[in-house]
Amino acid sequence: MLPWVEKYRPKRLVDIVNQEKALEKVKAWVESWFHGIPKKKALLLAGPPGSGKTTTVYALANEYKFEVIELNASDERTFGKIERYLNAAYTMDVFGRRRKLIFLDEADNIEPSGAKEIAKLIDRARNPIIMSANRYWEVPLEIRNKAEIVEYKRLGQRDILKALFRIVKAEGVFVPKEVLVEIAKRARGDLRAAINDLQNLVSGGTEDAELVLAYRDVEKSIFEALGMIFASDNAKRAKMALMNLDNTPDEVLLWIEENIPYVYYKPEDIARAYEAISRADIYLGRATRTGNYGLWKYAIDMMTAGVAVSGVKKKGFIRFYPPKTLKMLRDTKEERSIRESIVRKIMKEMHMSKLEAIETMQIFE
Numbered sequence: 001m002l003p004w005v006e007k008y009r010p011k012r013l014v015d016i017v018n019q020e021k022a023l024e025k026v027k028a029w030v031e032s033w034f035h036g037i038p039k040k041k042a043l044l045l046a047g048p049p050g051s052g053k054t055t056t057v058y059a060l061a062n063e064y065k066f067e068v069i070e071l072n073a074s075d076e077r078t079f080g081k082i083e084r085y086l087n088a089a090y091t092m093d094v095f096g097r098r099r100k101l102i103f104l105d106e107a108d109n110i111e112p113s114g115a116k117e118i119a120k121l122i123d124r125a126r127n128p129i130i131m132s133a134n135r136y137w138e139v140p141l142e143i144r145n146k147a148e149i150v151e152y153k154r155l156g157q158r159d160i161l162k163a164l165f166r167i168v169k170a171e172g173v174f175v176p177k178e179v180l181v182e183i184a185k186r187a188r189g190d191l192r193a194a195i196n197d198l199q200n201l202v203s204g205g206t207e208d209a210e211l212v213l214a215y216r217d218v219e220k221s222i223f224e225a226l227g228m229i230f231a232s233d234n235a236k237r238a239k240m241a242l243m244n245l246d247n248t249p250d251e252v253l254l255w256i257e258e259n260i261p262y263v264y265y266k267p268e269d270i271a272r273a274y275e276a277i278s279r280a281d282i283y284l285g286r287a288t289r290t291g292n293y294g295l296w297k298y299a300i301d302m303m304t305a306g307v308a309v310s311g312v313k314k315k316g317f318i319r320f321y322p323p324k325t326l327k328m329l330r331d332t333k334e335e336r337s338i339r340e341s342i343v344r345k346i347m348k349e350m351h352m353s354k355l356e357a358i359e360t361m362q363i364f365e
């Protein structure tokens, strides 16, 4: 399987997020090459890991039609090869060949002896040279002085979360929002680390205990609530189960809906449960359309108590399953946070007048 860091590496400069200032500098410098050799023949992309430096080089090459000759400073053989690459560097596209762009990754790992060679290369080069480093102050001075430094920012948690959402959506996999937030938090601005964590988690091969735990905790709470909602023949208890949940009513509705066929086995009971769900759905939709969130009270009654008393349940252990689609993955962050804050308020209020809603149960009698 292709690593997701490669699969989702932006091919175009516009898809590199939150590095606008750096990209302006890089583009201006590359374009200056089309009007002769610029004062600084080398660029030093400096910034934290996983912030888009390597991605920039390849997107740039893609857009400006360069062939990238990649050197690795920590690879001994690089220095032996420099002469050969120098010839490449001299070769402009007079033979119809693509222009060469020299890329020296990890310039902060160059040995002093290598530094001399690179400095010479920069002096003689007639093609663009881009270097990258996490710690630009560790790049030997004789090289650093010959390069224009372009700083890359550490990406924010929001940038990372957005990138992760894009990937789960593209892959069509289900990962709870809380887990994505956890991954984004832990990555500390390193998008490569975040994407790798996500891929490990999804492919199940993770040894990252903390992540797995976070994932399980999220599931446990909703699974417990499902157990209480379905196990109860008591409308009040079913409703209470939902109140202590952190999930919004529309999320819970999807969970309940998904699990109806695992709980009931008589067709007429299943039909009754779905009927309750569809009523809940109508109330939820109406609440969202009209802004009358008082209707959520009825929606919650329907999806908990209404479903709980729909018929005869299977005996013994019932395994629950997560819904195949979660609306929360499609909603915008803003919508979700507004909705969540309203939910909290309403749930709090309902908690105080919990007996009230039982009346709506009569519809099934």
Ligand SMILES: Nc1ncnc2c1ncn2[C@@H]1O[C@H](COP(=O)(O)OP(=O)(O)O)[C@@H](O)[C@H]1O
Residues within 6 Å of the ligand: 004, 005, 006, 008, 009, 010, 015, 016, 017, 018, 019, 048, 049, 050, 051, 052, 053, 054, 055, 056, 132, 155, 163, 191, 192, 195
């Ligand atoms: N600013 C960014 N915008 C979009 N994707 C990014 C950005 N920074 C990093 N990535 C993603 O993270 C991964 C590592 O990025 P890379 O450019 O190799 O990081 P580095 O700065 O360490 O060279 C790639 O998959 C890339 O798609």
Ligand SMILES: [Mg+2]
Residues within 6 Å of the ligand: 053, 054, 055, 105, 132
């Ligand atoms: Mg890199």
